Amino acid sequence: MIKSTAASSLYFFVIAYVALQTWLFPITYQIDLYSLFFGVMITATLLFSFVNMQKVKYNPDVYKYLMSGFFFLFVAMLTDTLDEIFVQPWLLGALFEDTGQLIGFVLVTYGIGKWIAQNNANSSKLKKLSETDDLTQLFTRSHFNYQLTNLLISPRIETFSILLINIDNFKLTNERYSQAAGDIVLKRLANKLRDCVRKTDTIARWGGEEFIILLNNSNDEIAKQVAEMIRKNTELLCVEYDQDIINITVSIGAVTYKDELKSSELINSAEQCLSKAKQQGKNKVHVRISTETE
Known part of the structure; x- marks a missing residue:
């Protein structure tokens, strides 16, 4: 239910964002289909990753960084893809593409690093539990x-x-x-x-x-x-x-x-x-x- 609600909100955001660009900006004179295709594929991949971040909601420390990071990356890539279709002002591209990508990569990198550190700590604890007798604290x-x-x-x-x-x-x-x-x-x-x-x-x-x-x-x-x-x-x-x-x-x-x-x-x-x-x-x-x- 939570996942479908988040996905629905994101889909509504995408439709509204595309509709706004369609209303505000004219279509480019010539569309580069090659760049548009790969932009759409990367955007779809980021969208899929963002929606599936609900699976790590059990870990709130990691979840908030990954969700925020993938959202910024998704918006940046979506803007870059729409830039192949619509004539966007330079300021919009600088804010949503360049700045969005930078913030997104920083957040995702930090979130993944935190996740790895937690997994290593948990692995060490599990290893110690498997090697140590609970009653005597000797080896098993x-x-x-x-x-x-x-x-x-x-x-x-x-x-x-x-x-x-x-x-x-x-x-x-x-x-x-x-x-x-x-x-x-x-x-x-x-x-x-x-x-x-x-x-x-x-x-x-x-x-x-x-x-x-x-x-x-x-x-x-x-x-x-x-x-x-x-x-x-x-x-x-x-x-x-x-x-x-x-x-x-x-x-x-x-x-x-x-x-x-x-x-x-x-x-x-x-x-x-x-x-x-x-x-x-x-x-x-x-x-x-x-x-x-x-």
């Missing part, structure tokens, strides 16, 4: 897999380690205290993990109560030291909830990359190590080199 599983895959296909791969961390008896914590308490535990542990690794390392929430860490420039000894530090620090982590103290522990499986393996094989190795840590009684660390035989 998909982003971790993306980084790991890129690392494995790099022409020069340096030795690195992966730590897969699982909160022991997390289901019981949720059942005894509530899911809200479980969320607090996850957030507190996420913060503790940040304190235990370097900024160059990558931490992600692997899913549920599991976390995963990629230790750059690591080896078996470093992986074991970091895993033990995380395990011991988690033992000291006291989470307060509803005037109660929740004590948690973690089991950790660690694997060090030293040979050509797919990311899925590397993760499977870490999961097997984690399973062995659980079997050993939980609150344990099990480290295995990725090339070690089963």
Whole structure:
């Protein structure tokens, strides 16, 4: 309805403007059909663009600049086209053609620039949302897999380690205290993990109560030291909830990359190590080199 109303008003303006020129100015002695044809085509294109600007009305900052800009360009081009038919005074051409085009281009350029800037900002926000876990503010599983895959296909791969961390008896914590308490535990542990690794390392929430860490420039000894530090620090982590103290522990499986393996094989190795840590009684660390035989 809005679009048809705007189009009707514009069509009425065009008819009135053409009728006014027909009444005021005489027809030229010789009409350049070539220039007239292209002038009509460009004018029609600008008219179509102007009418369809209603589609960006949801963005008022951009909409007002594009609408104003295309209107000035349309009027300028319409005047230029009618100049091929009618003998117009120089002042009319200078005001409506030259000045109109200048104002129109400035407004459209500014509007498009503003639109691009907004889209870039929105894209950055969406990218961050897709990469970041909403609860813990750590990286997501998909982003971790993306980084790991890129690392494995790099022409020069340096030795690195992966730590897969699982909160022991997390289901019981949720059942005894509530899911809200479980969320607090996850957030507190996420913060503790940040304190235990370097900024160059990558931490992600692997899913549920599991976390995963990629230790750059690591080896078996470093992986074991970091895993033990995380395990011991988690033992000291006291989470307060509803005037109660929740004590948690973690089991950790660690694997060090030293040979050509797919990311899925590397993760499977870490999961097997984690399973062995659980079997050993939980609150344990099990480290295995990725090339070690089963």
